[in-house]
Amino acid sequence: MKFIDEAIITVQSGDGGKGCLSFRREKFIPRGGPDGGDGGKGGDIILSTTSRKRTLYQFRFQRHFKAKNGEHGQGKKKTGKNGLNLTIELPPGTLVIDADTGHLIKDLVDTDETFVILKGGRGGQGNTRFKTSTHRTPRFAQPGEPGETITLKLELKLLADVGIIGLPNAGKSTLIAAISSARPKIANYPFTTLTPSLGVVQTDWAEPFVVADIPGLIKGAHQGTGLGIKFLRHIERTRILVHLIDVSSIDPDDPLHEYHTINQELVMYDEKLVQKPQIVVLNKLDLPGVRKAAEIFQSAIKDKEVLFISALTGQGLEQLKSQIVQLLDSNDE
Ligand SMILES: Nc1nc2c(ncn2[C@@H]2O[C@H](COP(=O)(O)OP(=O)(O)O)[C@@H](O)[C@H]2O)c(=O)[nH]1
Ligand SMILES: [Mg+2]
Incomplete structure (x- = not known):
């Protein structure tokens, strides 16, 4: 005899911030070089088990989870801040299944297990990175890598x-x-x-x-x-x-x-x-x-x-x- 609790949730990692396209502007330096900073990394989605949770009941109220985006890079070589990771707490014993394919991704057996299920997107590189001896004024910067999304089916033997x-x-x-x-x-x-x-x-x-x-x-x-x-x-x-x-x-x-x-x-x-x-x-x-x-x-x-x-x-x-x-x-x- 098995009692099964189920929930379907959608999780999304954060987008990487854009790299910045910028050139130095200072008095007496008329043609400053590139100084665009990199974008920050997007936040990861982390699953973690805790003995405080006994059911999947919480997911009746919240089904969508998104980690924070990385901030965009700025001039003066300022790197954007990384987006905060988002940790979702689950009861020990939760099976994490890809809802689209039905494949088991992870069996979170123990208490206090953590598992990064989605990585946040990488931040884009600012134009400073593209400067070379032959290419001194790169007029482009990378966009941030978008985060990923997955729909999960959670299953718990109650x-x-x-x-x-x-x-x-x-x-x-x-x-x-x-x-x-x-x-x-x-x-x-x-x-x-x-x-x-x-x-x-x-x-x-x-x-x-x-x-x-x-x-x-x-x-x-x-x-x-x-x-x-x-x-x-x-x-x-x-x-x-x-x-x-x-x-x-x-x-x-x-x-x-x-x-x-x-x-x-x-x-x-x-x-x-x-x-x-x-x-x-x-x-x-x-x-x-x-x-x-x-x-x-x-x-x-x-x-x-x-x-x-x-x-x-x-x-x-x-x-x-x-x-x-x-x-x-x-x-x-
Ligand atoms: N008057 C009254 N009837 C109840 C109460 N609780 C259950 N019943 C009735 O008692 C019968 C048996 O209830 P059920 O829950 O099926 O019992 P079980 O066999 O222990 O699961 C049903 O007809 C219920 O409607 C109650 O608090 N008051
Ligand atoms: Mg009965």
Whole structure:
């Protein structure tokens, strides 16, 4: 199962500045020689990876990137300034593909890798450069070399930062739809009746993060019942879990039954899964008459904090997002 995030961007390196055509003009030197300076080099486009980026979400807002042009040369042999390079930050693991040919240009695997993808144009030479003993007054200078443009397809295998677990109908898919601002497609996904949902969650105060749900978790999932085992493997890579429970399904006589069922499945599959930080969330608090069950659940689980939300009305979702961000930050690798 692969989650793929994609973006198409166009990048353009800076043009080289023009070489200058100029002659010295000074008092008492009536026929001064050439003194046109060279143009500056255009800025490069540099790709660099940083662990601060986790998705390609930023490219929904900006798709065109251009480095600065070199400045033109000037008289008195003044060289134009080089144009500033432009560095584009990407998450580690991004594949950089030529969008026109489909060729892989670079696989940026590691953190803090840098790669110059386009060189800026060379600056043109000023007429000073063309002076020779036989040609003392060159009346031409070179133009700057133009920058280059390329359209890139960026591809990133997304690892979900957050796994949403819970029984069927707990509201996992609804929750993901409610909190995410982008829904990357899931590539290479074999057809079954169960499809995981994936979402990129954007907040005003933190890097976007990726949530995925784990469908088909039922009693016996670790042995293959209900297809959940296909997806259990996927939570091995998540950093934290959100455990979602339908409040209307809570049995007041055994309020933690579902909660234990799911955690038990995690333990049976791999003990490490249940050791991941878990935020416990009761969903569907908009339904009438469920407040009592929510309170019974809260007191049964004792000192563990429980969040009350409604994925349908949006109640409690801001608080859930901020708890997720806090927990992700405190569990940064
Ligand atoms: N009243 C109410 N219904 C919800 C809420 N969240 C999900 N549902 C409903 O519960 C059902 C199961 O939701 P779904 O997201 O498919 O659950 P999943 O199996 O965990 O992915 C759907 O009919 C949803 O409309 C909620 O907060 N309130
Ligand atoms: Mg679902």
